[in-house]
Every structure is written in C-alpha cells, then in structure tokens.
Amino acid sequence: MAVIIEPFKIKSVEPIPFTTRDEREERMREAGYNAFQLPASAVTFDFLTDSGTAAMSAAQWAAMLIADESYAGSRSFETFERVVKELTGFRHVIPTHQGRAAERILFSCALMAGQHVPSNSHFDTTRANIEYQGAIADDLVIAEGLDPRSPHPFKGNVDLARLERYLDEHRRHAGANVALGMCTITNNSGGGQPVSLENLRAQSRIYRARRIPFILDACRFAENAWMIRERESGQAGRSVRDIAQEIFSLADGCTMSGKKDALVNMGGFLALDDDALAAKAKHLLILTEGFPTYGGCAARDLEAFAVGLGEGMEERYLEYRMATVRYLARGLEKIGIPTVQPPGGHAVFIDAHAFLPWIPPKQLPGQALVVALYLEGGIRACEIGSVMFGKPGTDGGFAPAALELVRLALPRRCYTQSHVDRVLEICGEVAKKKRELTGFQIVERPPFLPHFTARFRPLPRGARELATPGTGVA
Numbered sequence: 001m002a003v004i005i006e007p008f009k010i011k012s013v014e015p016i017p018f019t020t021r022d023e024r025e026e027r028m029r030e031a032g033y034n035a036f037q038l039p040a041s042a043v044t045f046d047f048l049t050d051s052g053t054a055a056m057s058a059a060q061w062a063a064m065l066i067a068d069e070s071y072a073g074s075r076s077f078e079t080f081e082r083v084v085k086e087l088t089g090f091r092h093v094i095p096t097h098q099g100r101a102a103e104r105i106l107f108s109c110a111l112m113a114g115q116h117v118p119s120n121s122h123f124d125t126t127r128a129n130i131e132y133q134g135a136i137a138d139d140l141v142i143a144e145g146l147d148p149r150s151p152h153p154f155k156g157n158v159d160l161a162r163l164e165r166y167l168d169e170h171r172r173h174a175g176a177n178v179a180l181g182m183c184t185i186t187n188n189s190g191g192g193q194p195v196s197l198e199n200l201r202a203q204s205r206i207y208r209a210r211r212i213p214f215i216l217d218a219c220r221f222a223e224n225a226w227m228i229r230e231r232e233s234g235q236a237g238r239s240v241r242d243i244a245q246e247i248f249s250l251a252d253g254c255t256m257s258g259k260k261d262a263l264v265n266m267g268g269f270l271a272l273d274d275d276a277l278a279a280k281a282k283h284l285l286i287l288t289e290g291f292p293t294y295g296g297c298a299a300r301d302l303e304a305f306a307v308g309l310g311e312g313m314e315e316r317y318l319e320y321r322m323a324t325v326r327y328l329a330r331g332l333e334k335i336g337i338p339t340v341q342p343p344g345g346h347a348v349f350i351d352a353h354a355f356l357p358w359i360p361p362k363q364l365p366g367q368a369l370v371v372a373l374y375l376e377g378g379i380r381a382c383e384i385g386s387v388m389f390g391k392p393g394t395d396g397g398f399a400p401a402a403l404e405l406v407r408l409a410l411p412r413r414c415y416t417q418s419h420v421d422r423v424l425e426i427c428g429e430v431a432k433k434k435r436e437l438t439g440f441q442i443v444e445r446p447p448f449l450p451h452f453t454a455r456f457r458p459l460p461r462g463a464r465e466l467a468t469p470g471t472g473v474a
Contacts, residue, residue: 005320006413007317007320008317017040017041017043017044018378019044019378021375024042024374025375027042028374028375032455032456033367033371034454034455035371035380035382036452037453042378043378044379045377045419045422045426046380047347047380047381047408048381048382048409049382050260050411051259052098053259053414054308054411055413055414056264056265059311060304060308063304063306063307064303064304065300067300067302067303068299069299069300070299071294072291074299074302076299076300076302076303077095080093080302080306082306084306087248087309088218088248088271090248090254090272090273091275091278092273094269094270094272094285094292095269096297097266097268097289097295097296098259099125099219099258099259099268100125100126100129100268101268101288102255102268103125104132104288105284105288105289106215106255106281108133108284111130111134111135112133114177115135115177116177116179117135117178118138118178119137119138119217120139120141120158120183120187120195121187121188121189122139123184123217124389124451126182126255128448132448140159140166141158143159145191146190148338148351148405151341151342154196154227155194156185156190156193156224163206164206167206167210167212179212180212180214181212181214182217183195183216185200185216185217186220186224186227186344188346189403191405192223192346194223194345195224196232197232197243198232200247203250204250204251213253213274215254216247216248216255217256218248218255218256220260220346221247222240222312222318223318223321224247225240225241225244226315226318226345229243230322240313240318252274253270253271253277254271256269256270256271258309261313262308262312263311263413264301264304265301266297267304317413321412322345324420325346325347325410327417328420328424329343331424335427335431337355337427337430338351340405347407347409347410348408348410349405349408350405350406351405352365352368352383352404352405353404355434356437359437359438361400362386362439363438364385364386365385366384366387368458369430370382370383370406372430372434373426376426377423377426377429381407384403384407385400385405387454388401388451438460438461439458440456440459441456442454443456443457
C-alpha cells in the first residue's frame with residue numbers, strides 16, 4: 001500500500017483536554033516542572049510513556065467477560081500460561097502486576113550485594129531494582145548506540161568483544177561476580193533501538209559457555225522481531241512469531257511488562273527455566289503480589305494479556321506502528337528538530353543536546369525541552385537524560401548521562417495522523433522559539449528513580465553557573 005492505514009476501526013472514543021497557555025503555566029508550576037506530576041486532565045497529547053496506555057481491542061474486552069476469578073488455579077491462568085509457554089518456551093510462568101514487579105522478584109532471588117549485571121542498556125526500573133539490591137548495573141551497548149546520528153540498523157546491540165573482556169575480568173578478580181546477563185529488547189534508553197538476531201545468538205553463546213544465566217527484558221519483543229525481519233539479512237521471509245520464538249530460545253528466562261507489546265493496561269510476568277530459581281520467585285511472589293496463579297492481577301487482566309500477546313505480533317499492526325513512528329520522526333527532522341536515527345519502534349527520541357547545545361548537561365537540556373513542549377501545546381513527553389540517569393557525586397560533582405534525549409512515546413492504537421500533524425505544528429513553534437529556552441535545576445531529588453517525583457526550578461536567562469542536582473528527598 002502507498003498509504004499505510006490504521007488496521008482497525010475505532011469503536012469507542014475519549015475526549016481530549018484542551019487548555020490555555022496560562023492554565024498550562026500554572027499547572028507546570030504546581031507540578032514542580034515535572035511532567036510526571038501533571039494531572040492527565042491538563043494534558044492534550046500524552047506521550048509520556050507507551051506503558052499501559054494502549055487502546056484494547058474488542059477481542060480483549062470480550063475475553064475479560066469470561067474470566068475465572070478463582071483465587072487459586074483459575075482457568076484464566078491456564079489460558080495465560082499456555083499462551084506464554086507457546087511463545088517463549090520457558091517452563092515456569094509467574095504472573096506479576098507489571099514488569100518492575102518481575103524485576104524486583106528476580107533480582108531479590110538472584111542477586112547479592114556487589115554482584116554485576118551487564119546489559120546493552122538497563123532502563124530506569126531495571127537499574128533501580130538492581131541497585132536496590134546493592135548490585136551494579138553495567139551498560140555495554142555498542143559505540144553506535146551512543147551516537148544519535150549513526151545509521152546503524154541495530155544500535156541496541158551489545159558490544160560482544162567488550163562483553164567477553166568484561167566477563168573474563170570479573171572472573172579473574174572477583175570470582176563468580178556476574179550473577180546474570182541481560183539484554184533489553186528494544187533498547188529503550190538508547191532510543192528504542194533493536195538488537196539483531198545475530199547479536200542475540202552471540203550473547204547466548206558467550207553466556208552459556210560461562211554458565212551465566214541470560215535474561216531478556218522482553219517488553220517490546222514484537223517490535224524488535226519486526227525490525228529484525230525488516231533490517232537483518234536473511235530474515236525477510238520469516239514471521240514475527242517465528243523470530244520471536246527464536247529470540248526467547250536463546251535465553252534462560254525473561255521479565256516482561258505486558259503494558260507494551262501485549263497491549264494491556266496492567267500485567268507482567270517472569271518466565272524461567274531454572275527450577276530452583278522459579279521456586280524461590282514463587283515464594284517471594286506470594287509475600288508481595290499474590291498466589292502464583294494470579295500474581296497481583298485480576299483474572300480478566302490475564303485474559304486480555306493472553307489475547308494481546310497475539311495481537312501485538314500481527315504484522316499489519318506492526319507495519320502501521322512503525323510507519324507512525326517514522327512519520328513523526330521525519331516530520332520533526334523537517335522542522336529542524338534532530339532525532340535519534342534510524343527511528344526505533346515505540347517512540348521518537350529527540351536529541352535535546354543537539355537541539356539546545358547552549359544548555360549544558362548539568363542544566364538538564366532534556367528537561368527544558370519537556371517543559372517547553374507542554375507549555376507550547378499541552379504535549380507531555382519524558383526526559384531520558386541526566387535527570388533519569390545522571391549521578392550526583394558526594395563531592396558536589398555530577399556525572400551526566402551518556403545521551404540527553406526527550407522521548408515522545410506513542411500509545412498503541414490511540415492517536416491518528418491528524419493528531420500527529422498537530423503535534424508537529426506545536427513542535428515547530430517550539431523550534432522557532434528555542435533560543436528563549438534556559439536550563440533547569442533539581443531542587444528535590446529522591447534516592448531512586450528521580451524523574452518520577454523530583455522537583456525543578458528554571459534557571460535565570462543567561463545563567464553561567466553550572467547547576468548541581470538537589471539532594472533533598474521529595
């Protein structure tokens with residue numbers, strides 16, 4: 001098709017809020033200049049996250065009506081378990097209320113303080129849950145993954161030579177100090193970039209040769225599989241499901257938030273092959289989430305999840321999904337707003353450092369752009385830079401993030417092309433006024449996941465002093 005259309009009809013609608021500039025300025029001040037603290041009723045275009053924001057299908061809603069809400073051993077769990085096992089091949093399926101619960105349970109059972117966990121790039125909750133255990137999350141993404149303009153088709157790949165050196169070094173000096181290896185598909189913090197099948201196969205060989213468990217953060221597995229099919233030599237004739245099943249076969253387990261590629265508003269799971277680790281995980285699950293056949297979810301959530309796993313791999317849907325992301329990225333580039341290239345799967349990532357080069361990382365250029373997008377037209381976006389990943393030092397120093405990005409995450413099956421065109425108009429106005437933008441300073445910073453609850457203040461125009469992040473707890 002010359003025009004790639006939405007492969008669905010819209011059967012239910014929700015009104016979009018519209019606000020004035022004065023109203024948005026007041027709301028942003030009340031929120032401490034943190035978009036996470038804005039009420040949804042004051043947001044016109046909500047691109048904060050693609051997590052749990054999908055529009056569910058008629059088939060998913062229908063499945064919820066036949067759910068069996070039995071506390072233990074419900075039919076809905078049996079349906080969910082069967083679908084996950086057919087997809088992943090893992091023997092133990094442990095439902096959780098969302099992906100970070102699966103991460104917390106896995107790391108509580110598998111990590112000890114001082115151990116290391118390598119990945120391409122750990123995302124925010126993964127890193128926080130590892131660090132909460134006193135372990136160390138290390139990023140080993142390829143060099144191209146840190147270059148927003150690199151045309152490399154698989155910028156989420158792990159640097160394999162670096163990974164082997166890393167594992168050998170830890171074996172020599174710290175014994176079995178690498179508890180497990182991870183890989184995030186797609187690589188969210190690097191721009192939603194995919195990992196190639198060739199790279200995943202190599203990671204699997206490296207970990208298995210050293211008897212180190214290999215775990216996938218698989219919340220966007222279908223988008224990753226689609227980009228393997230479209231970009232990787234020798235993969236064009238395969239189905240998305242077939243590629244996805246091979247991806248899972250290369251690992252020893254996975255964590256997953258169903259709120260992404262499974263198209264549900266709530267739910268996740270931990271899947272494992274290791275009997276002993278799965279038993280420990282189920283015991284911990286009972287303490288904090290619920291019985292192992294519901295894991296903090298209503299049975300109706302599990303029914304919708306099971307349907308959504310299939311719908312998320314439908315190729316017409318994925319074609320439309322990727323086309324939407326490309327359309328937004330091309331539109332931003334045309335109006336002079338640089339984006340991470342090539343576009344990833346679930347979002348468009350603006351290179352805030354390149355767009356606002358006069359604002360140094362310590363003055364949080366991504367946060368400045370997030371605020372500007374909201375004030376100009378009610379767009380809520382997410383900073384993925386030195387607010388999310390920067391590290392304040394005890395000596396007053398500051399280690400900025402490797403990239404200063406702003407993510408426009410597209411909720412699945414929610415917005416139409418006219419919505420995206422209006423977003424581009426608003427972004428164009430921001431681009432015209434970009435020289436008016438100034439940096440920000442954190443004035444209240446929690447110890448974990450600061451982007452969720454930190455409070456900020458705008459720096460005065462022409463400020464020369466480098467801002468230092470606040471150390472207070474929100």
